[in-house]
Amino acid sequence: MYHWLDEGQAQKERFGAYLQDPASLFVFHAPRHTVAPKPREIFSELLKERGLREEVVRTFYQGNGEAVYVLSRAVPERDTETVATSSPYNGFIQ
Numbered sequence: 001m002y003h004w005l006d007e008g009q010a011q012k013e014r015f016g017a018y019l020q021d022p023a024s025l026f027v028f029h030a031p032r033h034t035v036a037p038k039p040r041e042i043f044s045e046l047l048k049e050r051g052l053r054e055e056v057v058r059t060f061y062q063g064n065g066e067a068v069y070v071l072s073r074a075v076p077e078r079d080t081e082t083v084a085t086s087s088p089y090n091g092f093i094q
Contacts, residue, residue: 011042019046019074025057026074030067053077 018024028040047054052074060069 008038008042011039012046015039015043015046019050019052022074024073026072028070028072030059030070032066033068047074050074051077 015026018026026043028034028043034040044054046052053076054072055075056070056072058071059067060071062068
């Protein structure tokens with residue numbers, strides 16, 4: 001099947017190397033199109049461990065409007081209350 005399904009530690013190390021570079025981008029299938037969720041789970045786990053959060057840069061859609069891919073980056077976790085009060089959009093991105 002997929003060679004990386006059981007490589008949790010190796011996958012963590014690969015993600016970890018890219019998480020050190022703030023310019024790194026990550027591409028995942030949208031949840032409905034995900035066959036193997038483990039890489040996404042490892043990514044989320046590493047973000048939490050490092051005090052980061054996922055920021056979706058762009059979502060790619062197929063012809064019927066259904067999301068297929070999500071392009072993300074890792075950014076520092078922020079206090080949402082601080083963001084909401086300091087943003088000209090009151091915490092909402094338009």
